[in-house]
Amino acid sequence: MGAEQIRRWESGALAHAVSDPFGQGPLPWLRGSENYFDDTGQVVPWYADLARSTGGGTRTADDVHRQIKGFVSPGAAAPGEAIDFHITVDPPQQFSVDVYRIGHYGGDGAAKITTSPRLSGIVQPPPLAADRTVSCHHWWMSWRLQIPSYWSVGAYVAVLTTADGYRSHIPFTVRHDHPADLLLLLPDITWQAYNLYPEDGRTGASLYHAWDERGRLLGEEDAAVTISFDRPYAGAGLPLHVGHAYDFIRWAERYGYDLAYADARDLHAGRIDPSRYRGLVFPGHDEYWTRPMRRAAERARDGGTSLVFLSANTMYWQVGLAPSASGEPDRLLTCRKRRGPGKSALWREVDRPEQQLLGIQYAGRVPEPSPLVVRNAEHWLWDATGAADGDEIEGLVAGEADRYFPRTSLPEHDNRILLAHSPYQDSEGATRHQETSLYQAPSGALVFASGTFAWSPALDRPGHVDARIQQATANLLDRICKRD
Structure with missing residues (x-):
């Protein structure tokens, strides 16, 4: 990066783009400038035109102004259980949450499952940061989603939209332990490792990057050692590599494979047989x-x-998970990489290639x-x-x-x-x-x-x-x- 100055909230996206040529992939509720083409050269009608359906355009929230940002706890739950949303809205105003399920859906790529009531947004406190670990565990709960018994298991995305048209996202998983042919494991631990929230040129840190006092992006040697799941994903609120999983899901559901769903943390916690x-x-x-x-x-x-x-x-990389300050399990992710005491965190360097x-x-x-x-x-x-x-x-x-x-x-x-x-x-x-x-x-x-x-x-x-x-x-x- 050198000393060249860039818009701070784009720093992380630019830094990580080199490692994923596919980005987040097409998402059916977005309206973007990129066109997607099928094998015959025809434009694929992938994006929903929100301006047409809502009477006004939408804009993506960023991590500097925090127009609307949020995270959930836990990240995966079964029908009958609840997922708690922690959301900040600035300036305070009403907002709503549209919940989509990723799938084929006749080529749409997702289907809207439910919409929240109009909710009252507040400005939550700034993120807490200690030794480059950024956490929003002190944010008040904004909405509790009780997952109905009839919901299908799957990969879900909550789309948060303010009354004045700002939008961000929160992914989560609905799982169950019923038998299926295939269990799809969403890599939420790796998603979090890349999360630079907040991409504000000051506070944010991932296992790859942090900033110096001049707003310049620093590399791995200055990055976080421990990061928290109690924070939004940077930028638009979707993990950097999320599109890879969604591509597989759309294809597999189109061809009728019998799928169950879980997260990497479910595998870690022993919730999977x-x-x-x-x-x-x-x-x-x-x-x-x-x-x-x-x-x-x-x-x-x-x-x-x-x-x-x-x-x-x-x-x-070999990593560890620990509970949050409030005792919630598996909310802190630690990877020393090659820094600090102890052995390298590379599996191949601890004789487990x-x-x-x-x-x-x-x-x-x-x-x-x-x-x-x-x-x-x-x-x-x-x-x-x-x-x-x-x-x-x-x-x-x-x-x-x-x-x-x-x-x-x-x-x-x-x-x-x-x-x-x-x-x-x-x-x-x-x-x-x-x-x-x-x-x-x-x-x-x-x-x-x-x-x-x-x-x-x-x-x-x-x-x-x-x-x-x-x-x-x-x-x-x-x-x-x-x-x-």
Whole structure:
């Protein structure tokens, strides 16, 4: 960044954009300047025109003026339980909350499930900050959402809108413990790791960034060690990598897969019984894992439940969760990275490399999207895709990439195969390789790792859809779900 001055509330977005070429993805209730195109070049009517439906435009709230910002506690709940909203509104005025569920919905991408009554907004106290840990746990509750028994499980987004037209978002999850073919795990721990709230040029901090007294963005060595879930997400209120999960959800629900939903913190807390599912699906960027999360995933695999990792750089950092000051569990996230006393927080540097679960592991960033090069095209994963050995799937190696590390031990397996071997140039201009992995554990469980950020967007992101990746993913999930 150097000394160049930028608008403070955009700092975090600019800093993180390099690691996710897909951003947040299209969301059906937004109205934006970016056009999305289908495979025939036609503009996809993705955005709802709020100006037409409400009689006035909407504007995105920011972290400097805090026109409307909020967070929920807990982040996931079951029908019959409640989710508490903590919201600040400046200047004080009425606001409403529209609740959407992410899904296919005939191509709309989400459906509005309910709208709150008109609520009275107040200016909540400024965030508290200590040693770069920013928390809003002292905010009053603004609204309690009692989740009706008839609501479907899923990924939900609350859209907050003030009377004068400012808007922000809060994601949350509705879960249950009923059996299903597939359990989708939303990476809320990784989402929070990237959260720079408030992006105000002064106070905000993530596990990646903080600011100095001149409003310049600082790097990892000056970032937070502990961050709180008791705060809004920066900017528009949606996590930086949320689009990856939503792409998978839209596609999977369109094709009728039997899905249950939970968060990474549910996996951590032991609320998940893997034996209820044929497979656990990790659909998005899922970089930060606790020890209990890893133990739960390993137990799932060893008990015959398959694992599907549809991104890259999975399970890279080892983290801890602790209760908030008020005693609420799993509201503080700590990762020392390579700072302070104790061992490194990299799994591979504490003798637990990711490859021992995934079959491959993180290799590095991909500055420019590159083709995924098909390997072992006779394998059933590539059935009916039309793919042949050496075929290139344009732009599918992007963001970050994994590969097989020959000097790192592999998990115990009955068979194992690499299904892509793709050259790309790193930021220094050196040639590196991405790989896609599949192995079968002795329990019979399949473990698939795509090794690239671009896999989920290829399922249902306008402009990124690839029919070969859709078919390959269906081949994998159908086999896991024992579909004919």
